[in-house]
Structure formats: C-alpha cells, structure tokens
Amino acid sequence: MKILTSFITLMSLVCSTLVNAALLDINPLSVEAEAWTILDTQTGQTIAEYNSHAQRAPASMTKMMVAYIALKELKAGHLTKEEIITATPVVKMVQWDESQMYLKQGEQISIDQLLAGLIVMSANDAAVTLAERISGNVPAFVARMNQEAQALGMKDTHFANPPGVTMPDHFSSAHDMALLGQAVTMQTPEYLHYSVLPSFSYNQHFHHATNLVLKSDPSVDGLKTGFTKAAGYNLALTAHRPSGLIESPDRRLIVVVMGAKSGVKRAEIAHKLLNLGYAYTRDEIVIKDKQLIAELPVIKSTLKMFKVEAKKPQIVTTSLYNDPTPIDLMAFDVVNSRVMKSDANGLLTVIHPLVTTQTHLNVELNETSLTAPLEKIIHLAKVNVYQNNILIQSFDIEDEVHIEQASWFERLLEWFKTLF
Incomplete structure (x- = not known):
C-alpha cells in the first residue's frame, strides 16, 4: 500500500473552520436581520451564518420552489413555455390584498407569462395556477414541494401552500432557502432569465422587481424577495463573478437574509454580505x-x-480573513x-x-x-x-x-x- x-x-489560501462550518466570523450584532447565511454554490460550503437553521416564515421566497418544479417539468418535456392554459376557479383562492397578476377564471395565459408573473411580480395566482396545471390540484402540488425539499436536504422546511402565505405549518430557514437557491441556479438556470428582469407587466398591471440590488450591481441576477408581517423582509440574493479558475470560470454565491426591517435594509444587508463573501473568500482547486x-x-x-x-x-x-477580531x-x-x-x-x-x-x-x-x-x-x-x-x-x-x-x-x- x-x-x-x-x-x-x-500554495493556497487559509481558513480556520470545521467542515461545513462558517469560514468568516461575522459579529451577528452588526447584521440587522433575524437570520442569514452565505453559501458558495460550487463547493456547498457555508461562508458565514447566523440563526440559519431557525424555522421562520419564508413568505414569497416559497415561490422559488414552485418555479424550480415548473422548470424541471419544462426540462422533462411535460410543459412548454408556449403552452396556453385557461385559468380555473383556483385563482379565487387568492385574496384581494395578496400579490397577483389579477387572473380571471376562463382567462388564457402562457406558461412563460405565468413564470414571469411568479418570479418578478411574485403573483400568488400564478403560483396556484402552475401548481394545479402540474399536479392536478394544489394539495398534490404541495406534497410534491415537500418531496423536492426532502430530496434537496431541506430539513428545516415544511410547505403548506405554493405562494408562501403565512400558516403555522409553513416554514423554512435561511440555510434551506440557500440550498433551494443552489438547486435553482445549478439545475434550472433558466430561472435567472426571469429573476434578472427589472420589471414585468401583464394586462396593464405593471410591476417593478422588488430586488433592489438588481439596479446597482450588474453581477446580481436573482433570486427572490418575500414579505409578510409574520416573516419580515426576506431576500435570497445571488450573483456570478469571475473565479480566476479555468475549471470553473464563474463563481456564484447565494445570500439569504430573513427578518429584516424594510425592503431597503434587506437589500443593503444582503449586498454587503455578498460583497464580503467575494472579497474575503476564494475557491481553490486542491485536487486536480x-x-x-x-x-x-x-x-x-x-x-x-x-x-x-x-x-x-x-x-x-477558503478564507482570506486573517484577523482574530x-x-x-x-x-x-x-x-x-x-x-x-x-x-x-x-x-x-x-x-x-x-x-x-x-x-x-x-x-x-x-x-x-x-x-x-x-x-x-x-x-x-x-x-x-x-x-x-x-x-x-x-x-x-x-x-x-x-x-x-x-x-x-x-x-x-x-x-x-x-x-x-
């Protein structure tokens, strides 16, 4: 032997953590959010985190799972973006004060428009319409959501509805939302063609993307915002930047912030965490x-x-931060x-x-x-x-x-x- x-x-770079433990030590008191995490999608390593396994209301970040399943169905040939479907009474589930495309029963709409409405407008009627088309009814689709979550290792998660409406048995965590974001960007990257859009309109209903970082950082191309009174302001943010590695030229990080105080604050915090992750960590080939x-x-x-x-x-x-503070x-x-x-x-x-x-x-x-x-x-x-x-x-x-x-x-x- x-x-x-x-x-x-x-010759490489230093870090001082356990496997799957945080690479950067960030003072949680300096981050104005209830829970957060930074994930490197190439390695699956957590760069930094706080309360990342705490079960919280994900709000409309839930729709990432709806889109993930829909895009997997497209990949499998069970759907096409050009397919026209007729809205059913399921759209009446959506209450007047929820985000929506204002679909009416009997109205015709394409899968492509539903995906844009789901991801950009965060439309709850798009979520339930896609759910019914894919699984036949909403409860069956919710079961599919939980099956997919289990397959991705989302152990802190249980879904009770497709849009992310607040319910006692509908919860996730920053860690799990980052895992979902990793699956979305790596397995169904078509999602990013929608999440990078600055706006979307349907039937004279115009909606600006609520991911404010899209306006200031061209490397950012997703992923999803969420807000309810119970959840606070949530954001799953991702960007792709050069890695310096021939084998993997793009480096993608995902930041999930949950329970921020405002839409502006969640964007500010997530963008800082994102830039910190890129500046003070790097991907390194250790085995050729x-x-x-x-x-x-x-x-x-x-x-x-x-x-x-x-x-x-x-x-x-690996970590590039070499200070005890x-x-x-x-x-x-x-x-x-x-x-x-x-x-x-x-x-x-x-x-x-x-x-x-x-x-x-x-x-x-x-x-x-x-x-x-x-x-x-x-x-x-x-x-x-x-x-x-x-x-x-x-x-x-x-x-x-x-x-x-x-x-x-x-x-x-x-x-x-x-x-x-």
Missing part, C-alpha cells in the same frame, strides 16, 4: 483531475497495484469591499484579504488491498483538506473497479517468483 498524497502542501491519490496492492491478479485517482477536480472555499458588517467599506477595524487610537485601518497561504491534504484509505476478481463500485478513500491544521472540507474517492483474476498458471508463476 502506497499513499502518494497523504500530506500534500499546496486524474490526480493520483494512492496505490493499493492487488491480490490474485496480474495487476500488482491499483491506482486510486480523482475523477474530477475538487474545489474548496470578528467582522463588523456596519464598518464594511462598501465602495472598496474591505473590512475596516478601529485601532487603539480609534482610527480605522483596513484589513486586507490574504493573497496566499498553505493547505495540505490527508488521505484515509478505506481498503488496504484489493482481491481479484472484483467488479463493483468501491469507496476507496476519503481526502481531508486542512488549513492551519484545521479540517475545512472532505471528499470521498469512489471508483468502479474491474480487476480480473489471474489464471492458475499465472498464479503458479507468481508463486515460483516468491520462492526465488
């Missing part, structure tokens, strides 16, 4: 494609050693995207992001050897990524192993070789 990368030192991880001895085969290799590049998110978001310089800190004299100084530092890998082999014949998928190894001697991420190395058994004559020859 030969481990080739049991301790690899790479086809990189040799280890070699395992093979028994009863002419193949002596089996090469354990990475099947794809592995990326980790928690970050004060209120002192974050928005113009320069820099954290500011008061010195002993009360003067503000800049904490610059780190440029490079070192990471290392440690390989834990699950097999000491392989015995032929063998033809199955095997979990061969676990690669742990450390920075500052603290575990920040882990990867499983699996492979479909095909090893033929040596013939009796080949084994006899090998036996004679061992004698001499």
